[in-house]
Structure formats: structure tokens, C-alpha cells
Amino acid sequence: MSDLITVAGVSVDTRHWIGGQRVASADTFADLSPIDGSVLGEIARGTPAEAGAAVAAAKAAFPSWAATPRAERARILHAIADGVEKRIEELAIVETTDNGALLRSHRRGVMPRVAHNFRFFADWLLKLDHEDFETRGHTNHVSWDPAGPSVLITPWNAPLMLATWKVAPALAAGNTVVLKPAEWSPLTASLLADIAAQAGLPAGVLNVVQGYGAEIGDALTSHPDVRRISFTGSVPTARRIAASAAPNLTPLSLELGGKSPLLVFADADLDLAVDLAVEQYDNAGQVCLAATRILVEESVAEEFTRRFVEKAARLKQGDPREEATDIGPSIHSRQLEKIDGFVRRAVETGARVVIGGYRKEGQYYAPTLLTDVAQASEIVQEEVFGPVLTLQTFATEEEAVHLANDTRFGLAATLATGDHERAERVSAQLVAGTAWVNCFFVRDLQAPFGGSRLSGVGREGGTWSFDFYCDLKNTVTAPNGWNNHG
Numbered sequence: 001m002s003d004l005i006t007v008a009g010v011s012v013d014t015r016h017w018i019g020g021q022r023v024a025s026a027d028t029f030a031d032l033s034p035i036d037g038s039v040l041g042e043i044a045r046g047t048p049a050e051a052g053a054a055v056a057a058a059k060a061a062f063p064s065w066a067a068t069p070r071a072e073r074a075r076i077l078h079a080i081a082d083g084v085e086k087r088i089e090e091l092a093i094v095e096t097t098d099n100g101a102l103l104r105s106h107r108r109g110v111m112p113r114v115a116h117n118f119r120f121f122a123d124w125l126l127k128l129d130h131e132d133f134e135t136r137g138h139t140n141h142v143s144w145d146p147a148g149p150s151v152l153i154t155p156w157n158a159p160l161m162l163a164t165w166k167v168a169p170a171l172a173a174g175n176t177v178v179l180k181p182a183e184w185s186p187l188t189a190s191l192l193a194d195i196a197a198q199a200g201l202p203a204g205v206l207n208v209v210q211g212y213g214a215e216i217g218d219a220l221t222s223h224p225d226v227r228r229i230s231f232t233g234s235v236p237t238a239r240r241i242a243a244s245a246a247p248n249l250t251p252l253s254l255e256l257g258g259k260s261p262l263l264v265f266a267d268a269d270l271d272l273a274v275d276l277a278v279e280q281y282d283n284a285g286q287v288c289l290a291a292t293r294i295l296v297e298e299s300v301a302e303e304f305t306r307r308f309v310e311k312a313a314r315l316k317q318g319d320p321r322e323e324a325t326d327i328g329p330s331i332h333s334r335q336l337e338k339i340d341g342f343v344r345r346a347v348e349t350g351a352r353v354v355i356g357g358y359r360k361e362g363q364y365y366a367p368t369l370l371t372d373v374a375q376a377s378e379i380v381q382e383e384v385f386g387p388v389l390t391l392q393t394f395a396t397e398e399e400a401v402h403l404a405n406d407t408r409f410g411l412a413a414t415l416a417t418g419d420h421e422r423a424e425r426v427s428a429q430l431v432a433g434t435a436w437v438n439c440f441f442v443r444d445l446q447a448p449f450g451g452s453r454l455s456g457v458g459r460e461g462g463t464w465s466f467d468f469y470c471d472l473k474n475t476v477t478a479p480n481g482w483n484n485h486g
């Protein structure tokens with residue numbers, strides 16, 4: 001069997017990337033395209049021993065990379081960004097074929113953001129500073145020391161974007177990396193390894209291990225040489241990782257799921273509110289930030305629903321490679337079954353289907369809106385990760401805030417209102433890592449990103465990423481360099 005496969009005309013290596021070498025596994029797993037279920041290739045099925053080898057490579061490369069001057073690290077990160085930009089078309093088509101998200105988004109939005117991730121953290125590194133300050137004549141100097149080998153475990157809904165969001169700051173900070181991409185979308189991580197090597201990243205600084213999280217996850221997250229673990233994915237997996245990391249007290253950053261609300265007040269621009277609501281079907285609903293619970297003030301609920309149904313009917317679902325497509329397939333048949341199960345159970349317990357509510361041919365789920373749902377019900381409380389929204393109404397601002405906050409999550413919230421004071425008052429009461437007012441998905445890497453409650457632990461982005469990936473040290477020097485026991 002060949003180690004190289006061709007995906008939409010692009011050659012992709014199916015092996016791990018460890019210590020600057022391609023490494024095969026004895027066993028493989030099949031990578032399927034969600035577009036038509038075809039097998040794209042057989043991918044190295046990592047073992048705990050291979051995971052250990054990747055950590056060993058990261059450990060060996062760490063001292064030299066950590067000692068590499070900031071300006072040189074930044075130069076190499078920019079060279080990686082150049083490499084990404086040269087290959088945007090290839091990365092976009094491979095990602096779309098592998099995870100089913102829209103080609104037009106990958107081309108114009110997502111892959112340019114991948115390059116930006118490297119440029120942003122390279123530039124931020126050069127600005128990263130803390131003013132020295134004095135204590136009774138002594139100077140305090142805070143330094144951002146590289147923490148060590150970092151394990152980065154990433155999901156399938158935005159594979160390269162979410163991976164580089166972690167890889168770029170970890171490398172900028174002077175850490176070495178073992179990246180474990182999701183088994184449902186393994187391909188672009190392999191291309192990233194090629195791009196990074198061509199950009200001059202030394203061997204062992206970035207390692208990629210393919211395989212099932214259930215089989216190699218523990219070997220990575222319980223490893224005593226790993227000094228940071230950053231994970232994006234589901235709550236149950238996060239709990240496993242936290243337990244596995246606990247004996248070594250390895251610091252964790254967890255970006256988990258959500259069940260975010262969209263609050264639509266009667267004073268809102270209703271067309272804008274409808275646009276914001278329909279946008280939640282993006283990426284077939286496989287977005288952690290999606291505002292999947294629409295909460296509408298009673299007096300405008302009927303009109304909002306009428307306009308929503310009209311607009312949603314114009315969405316085109318189909319092949320994500322086509323320019324006109326708005327919604328592609330779900331990532332995997334198992335995910336599709338999970339979505340369908342959520343909807344069937346909701347309907348069995350009294351939910352009313354406003355639109356959708358059924359599987360289509362292939363791996364597609366119709367954009368769905370459910371109403372008459374109880375606040376305590378599974379469909380309101382649990383993350384579906386599919387194109388399924390619920391609609392509830394509220395009578396007062398107080399009730400809106402109560403419903404918005406009444407889940408175990410706290411990732412994001414979106415408000416549609418024409419009243420500036422209300423926007424301030426309500427957003428101040430919402431439990432959410434990000435609150436958007438009359439907008440959605442406006443993202444800036446300078447901002448802290450993460451969630452409260454079961455949506456995560458910690459924040460990444462800008463200085464917060466360096467806070468996580470570095471060991472901060474305060475060096476206190478006596479006046480004239482002497483310790484006067486002051």
C-alpha cells in the first residue's frame with residue numbers, strides 16, 4: 001500500500017511526522033469523505049509507542065527551539081504562513097473533501113485565517129513584554145519562558161484552522177509540539193507538516209501523530225514529559241484528558257462545546273435577527289460557537305418565525321465543492337445518526353417541527369427548526385452539533401436572561417436589540433466567553449477565546465495564549481546587582 005494518496009489532485013502523506021521523518025504504522029484506518037462516503041485513503045493508525053516516540057522527539061528538540069531567538073522563531077512562523085498562502089487552493093480542496101465544509105469558505109475565509117494564525121502569533125511574540133518594576137530599589141523582570149513539549153488535540157469541524165490556532169502560539173512561545181488531529185479529518189495536518197518542514201522548522205519541533213484518540217490519547221496526555229495540553233472537542237473526552245493529565249498536574253486548556261443562545265428582543269431589526277439565526281446553520285451546524293437556541297420576545301415571535309422560514313427555505317444544501325452551496329454534509333454517518341436521534345427524541349417528547357427534521361439522501365441532514373421545546377429537555381440542554389435549532393419565546397428581559405443562562409454551557413451568546421442600554425445590561429448578565437451584539441462570529445485573535453462552565457477551562461488568543469504556553473518567571477535583582485537582604 002502506498003504511503004502517499006492523491007486527494008482531489010493533491011498528494012498527501014498518510015504517515016505520522018515524527019522527528020522530521022515520515023513514520024508508518026503497522027496498522028491503518030480508512031479516511032472517508034463525507035461528500036460521498038468514498039474512502040480517501042488508509043491512514044497510519046498510531047500506537048501508544050508511536051505517540052511516545054513523538055513526545056520523545058518533541059522533548060529532544062525543545063532545548064534548541066526554546067533557545068532560538070524570538071526574531072528567528074517569528075521569521076520561521078512567517079515562512080510557514082507564506083507556505084500556507086502558496087497552497088491555499090490545495091489545502092482548501094483537501095479539507096473540503098475530508099470534512100465536508102464549504103470549499104468557498106475554505107478558500108476565502110478559513111485557509112487565509114490559517115496563514116494569519118501564524119503571522120499573528122509571530123508578531124505578537126515580538127511585542128510580548130511586561131514592564132519592569134521596582135520593589136524597594138529591586139528590579140522585577142518578568143520573562144515568558146517556553147514551557148516544554150505541548151500536546152495539541154484537535155477536532156474535525158475546522159481541522160486546520162483550529163489546529164493552527166494552537167500550533168502557532170505554542171511554536172511562537174518556544175514550545176515543541178505533538179499535534180493529534182481528529183481521525184475523521186486527518187489530512188491537512190499532514191500537509192502542514194510538509195509546509196512547516198519546507199519553511200525551515202527544525203526536525204522534532206512539530207510532530208504529527210495520526211490515529212484514534214481512544215487508542216493513543218492516554219499515551220500523550222499522561223506522559224510526564226508533556227508540559228502543556230490544549231484540547232478542542234467534546235466534554236466527555238475533556239474529562240478523560242483531565243483525568244489522564246492529573247497525576248502529572250499537566251496544565252490544560254480546554255475549548256469545549258456550547259449550547260449558545262440568540263436573544264431576539266422586540267426592538268431588534270428583525271431582518272438582521274433572522275440573518276443571524278439562519279447563519280447558525282453554517283458548517284452544517286458543526287460549530288462550537290453556534291447559537292442553537294433562539295429565544296424570541298413573544299410579541300415578535302410569529303413574524304420572526306415567518307421570516308426565518310422564508311429565508312431558510314432559500315438555503316441550498318448539497319455538494320460543498322459547489323459555489324452555490326450553503327450547507328454541506330455532516331462529517332460522518334455516526335454524527336448523522338446522533339443528530340437524527342436528538343431530533344426524534346425531541347419530537348417524541350412534544351417538540352414541533354417547524355422546518356426540516358429528517359435525513360436526506362447521503363450524509364445530509366435537513367436544516368431543522370424545532371419549537372414547543374421544554375427548557376429542561378435534552379434538545380435544549382445538549383449540544384447536537386448538526387443543523388438543528390430550537391425556538392423558545394420569552395415575555396420579559398429577566399426571563400430572556402434566565403433562559404439564556406440556564407444550561408451547563410457558557411461559550412457564547414448573541415443578542416439582537418435596537419436598545420444600546422439593554423445590550424449592555426443583558427450582555428453583562430450572560431454567562432459566556434464571547435457575547436456578540438447585533439453581529440455574530442466577528443473574531444479577532446487579540447481577544448480572549450474560551451468558555452465558562454462545561455464550555456471549557458482557560459482562554460487562548462493574544463497574550464492569553466502566551467500565558468498558557470509559557471512558564472512566566474519573575475527575576476528580582478538587587479540594587480547594583482547585590483542582594484542587600486532588603
Ligand SMILES: NC(=O)C1=CN([C@@H]2O[C@H](COP(=O)(O)OP(=O)(O)OC[C@H]3O[C@@H](n4cnc5c(N)ncnc54)[C@H](O)[C@@H]3O)[C@@H](O)[C@H]2O)C=CC1
Pocket residue numbers: 153154155156157180181182183211212213214216217218221232233234235237238240241255256257258287288338383384385
Ligand atoms: N469544537 C467543538 O466544540 C467540538 C465539539 N464536539 C462535540 O463532541 C461530539 C462528539 O465528537 P467527537 O469527534 O467524538 O469528539 P471528541 O472530543 O471525541 O474528539 C475530538 C478529538 O479528541 C480526540 N480524542 C478522543 N478520545 C480521546 C482520548 N481519550 N484522549 C485524547 N484525545 C482523544 C479525537 O481523536 C479528536 O482528535 C460532537 O457531536 C460535538 O457535540 C466535537 C468536535 C469539536
Ligand SMILES: O=C(O)/C=C/C=C(\O)C(=O)O
Pocket residue numbers: 157158161162232255286287288289443
Ligand atoms: O473560527 C473561530 O474563531 C472559532 C471556531 C471555533 C469552533 O468552530 C469550534 O471550536 O468548534
